[in-house]
Amino acid sequence: MELIVYLAGQIHDDWREQLRQGAQARNLPIRFKGPQENHDLSDEIGERIKGTQPNAVYRDHVASEVNNLRTRVWMQKADIVIALFGEKYRQWNTAMDASMALALNKPLILIRPESLHHPLKELAQRAQLVVETPEQALDALAYLFKE
Amino acid sequence: MELIVYLAGQIHDDWREQLRQGAQARNLPIRFKGPQENHDLSDEIGERIKGTQPNAVYRDHVASEVNNLRTRVWMQKADIVIALFGEKYRQWNTAMDASMALALNKPLILIRPESLHHPLKELAQRAQLVVETPEQALDALAYLFKE
């Protein structure tokens, strides 16, 4: 039985690819979905589809219409949500996705460096599992299938 | 008919008091609830109740047990959630509260300076209303009662 895992978080390095390859190496029947990882495309998608907007606020608004469409569709299909936080960026959309998973009663795995334990303490307390690396998240996913 | 409004966001200045006084000045039948605003108490509450924990991560964990208890109780009673973001701090718990409101189908008013429009774009797109100041949020609350 295949599981669907949504990968919320920054799109500035290749942590998702790391998870995908790790799952494949372990033969885990998992399908990963996530946001658009091409950062420029993600920022421009609203205007590419709907045309130039009158200012930067509305440019962001229309990009978010499309990006949130993508997030909602795949997160609704997910059995598990993994949210990764790093030292850089504000990552409020990651926090939004993580919290949405909580409220939708989807088990949430939070990945964050220990250094972030204080600002993420409320989210961590409500997550199903808190780890520090994608490799640890993979260990937990593997455990689900271990008879 | 009284409305209950939960005020999510930082606890470093008196923006909640500003809203409370503004609502009173306009005679709005609103009861505001929110997190513990005494910052030290908020950080220490877990150990005050449960005793000293073995390290800083678990100190934060037990504080969040109590703070999340408070947030959950009052947010479940809220008719509207207001989330305020400022320039400082990571404010991931604010993002969590805001997103929880979305998922619970409670109308969300997002207050943020225009300068934050880019990092908050996904949350803004799903909020019911986005404004820049507590005074504007108060205008919207007043509109609910205007016959």
Next chain:
Amino acid sequence: MELIVYLAGQIHDDWREQLRQGAQARNLPIRFKGPQENHDLSDEIGERIKGTQPNAVYRDHVASEVNNLRTRVWMQKADIVIALFGEKYRQWNTAMDASMALALNKPLILIRPESLHHPLKELAQRAQLVVETPEQALDALAYLFKE
């Protein structure tokens, strides 16, 4: 035990006042809520609160942020939703409110002139009760309290 009734529909004549007075004349313990009935205010409220927008589409967008906030708050509190359709105007927001009531499992009373039976047939079939005049809706409300 007081009931709350949300009155969805056009704001171009005084049908809501007619219902309010009729309920009072019959001593029904009903509190009516509804949208902002001042049409200009309803169209301008977004820009009044958030400032001038770059074009007419966004002017409407911000007005709807505030008007939908109002609708959502009061409809969530409603025990019954009444939606009135007339010959004039497109009234798509009325259809939206009526359908939202259906999906929220709130009993819907649809008021429409018989002449509109064809375009409203799908909505009528899913309403709890279909009548032609506010007076008939009032008869049904009175019946709820008749021991």
Next chain:
Amino acid sequence: MELIVYLAGQIHDDWREQLRQGAQARNLPIRFKGPQENHDLSDEIGERIKGTQPNAVYRDHVASEVNNLRTRVWMQKADIVIALFGEKYRQWNTAMDASMALALNKPLILIRPESLHHPLKELAQRAQLVVETPEQALDALAYLFKE
């Protein structure tokens, strides 16, 4: 992973076929469902199954029993709902379907000519995405699958 998209809206031109062919041309794994597009059949289906009714109102009532059955079954299976509005017709059933999608927490893509922005402003504000042409909706669907 295939997605199911419900196409709400008028049945007077071939916009659904346009979407189906566009999706096929782009190799998108999407299955489209929608209402009965044969207009006469749609109006007559109640009487064809249940026999002649005593008047036009009840003729419409029984047709809607069957048409709403169809809409409910396929919309419940849909991952995304697209609602298209045009210049003609009252299209209240389209507004009903669109609003039902909102209330069921299914992402809604609203297609409408810019000229309709005012009467559709409340629905547009709550849609996940608003565009003006089926081609733009297709662009957004394609984006969901773009790795």
Next chain:
Amino acid sequence: MELIVYLAGQIHDDWREQLRQGAQARNLPIRFKGPQENHDLSDEIGERIKGTQPNAVYRDHVASEVNNLRTRVWMQKADIVIALFGEKYRQWNTAMDASMALALNKPLILIRPESLHHPLKELAQRAQLVVETPEQALDALAYLFKE
């Protein structure tokens, strides 16, 4: 803390009055609601409000529009539903109300003579409590308040 109890079942004798008086005699803080107990009024209410219908089927249809409106409003407010079955009548609306209570997760007390145990076995098995007389139901209600 007052409880609201909905009384589903036949309207041919005074079993509801018996419960009301019993609760009063025991000083139980309970408010009872139920269907219209005037049988003629209940059958005629549709045509009284909406006018004469073309045949008996549609006469019943419009009466049920109004009676179901009443049932839905009060049942949604109920903390407990009591459904009474007797030897006479088909009582399918009672079965509908009882089952609706189950599906809405409202505790159901089923009152039925032992002689009906076989035809009511499925409903009995899913009820929270099965008794044979209104007096026994009253005993159970009294137990809720016994400190």
Next chain:
Amino acid sequence: MELIVYLAGQIHDDWREQLRQGAQARNLPIRFKGPQENHDLSDEIGERIKGTQPNAVYRDHVASEVNNLRTRVWMQKADIVIALFGEKYRQWNTAMDASMALALNKPLILIRPESLHHPLKELAQRAQLVVETPEQALDALAYLFKE
């Protein structure tokens, strides 16, 4: 896309087989599920599994434990519920299943002879479709798949 249809109702004639064969003859992609149609087995299943019970009431209770298990499992998987009522028997479990379908928001097709319109009026008013014969129900199912 296959649909699952649950067939609630009496198990004294072969109306289910009639529907199964009709669907097959029309090539409809429908899988039918329903209660145990062997009447003796249905009544005895509790004691067959759990052993002899102390009296007839408890014999029925344990049979219903197993029969309701079956009903709940398949009804939860159903896209549509069909409930058939006939002239004979009290059929309260049919009414329970029909009402459960309503409350679970599953479209309900009610089949009943016209002669039963009065005792079934409340259930009929809330069903999605009311017909008089299995053949008519089949017509409606076929319509769902008609492009």
Next chain:
Amino acid sequence: MELIVYLAGQIHDDWREQLRQGAQARNLPIRFKGPQENHDLSDEIGERIKGTQPNAVYRDHVASEVNNLRTRVWMQKADIVIALFGEKYRQWNTAMDASMALALNKPLILIRPESLHHPLKELAQRAQLVVETPEQALDALAYLFKE
């Protein structure tokens, strides 16, 4: 604003009274509800209402019909559930109540001696707050009201 707290757990000592008095001493606006604390009455209530049952299993069954009725009614009204475990007794109904609170999304405070940390580890991990004494639970309740 008064909160309702349901007190699940053993009924062999006066821990509930301790909480009630503590809350009163601190002027907390809390109303406590809970199971019947008279142990004999709790075990006999089924037979007192429904008459003697044929054996001990069914005696327990009917007692649980009434006791579960009470638990369900008050737990549905509760804003918070407190579940206390002690060294003695199997306390499976306490575990049931605690878990029901989790599934109903009601914040759960778990009170257990540290010695029970191993057998209660799964429940503890999903509780909102874990403490060792009723006094600590009271501290947390007081914190909710501390402005």
Next chain:
Amino acid sequence: MELIVYLAGQIHDDWREQLRQGAQARNLPIRFKGPQENHDLSDEIGERIKGTQPNAVYRDHVASEVNNLRTRVWMQKADIVIALFGEKYRQWNTAMDASMALALNKPLILIRPESLHHPLKELAQRAQLVVETPEQALDALAYLFKE
């Protein structure tokens, strides 16, 4: 149509294997899922993934993060939950899983020796089916598929 059955309960003997083999021998299309049955692995999994914890309470906490992740994922996919209680162990996690199944509206089959009828009476009363042996549970599962 395959059913998924989650097997909650102790992991100290091979009752799950007994069910798996019995289902296979009867050719039942059932897929069983359950907790990690290697007891040492189950207790150590938290520290294996997250590293040594400061004390036994937190060791259990982290193990439960991973074990509850597993339970939640598979229970959400289950059509039926079976919970087995035996004479030994406190089995509070079994009670938690059983109760979670009730609250998620998943049919629960409770297996317990008759000797445990008193401490399990509340849970038994709310289960869909109570039996004494895995073989009896298998009989009930087989009945679901018996045409």
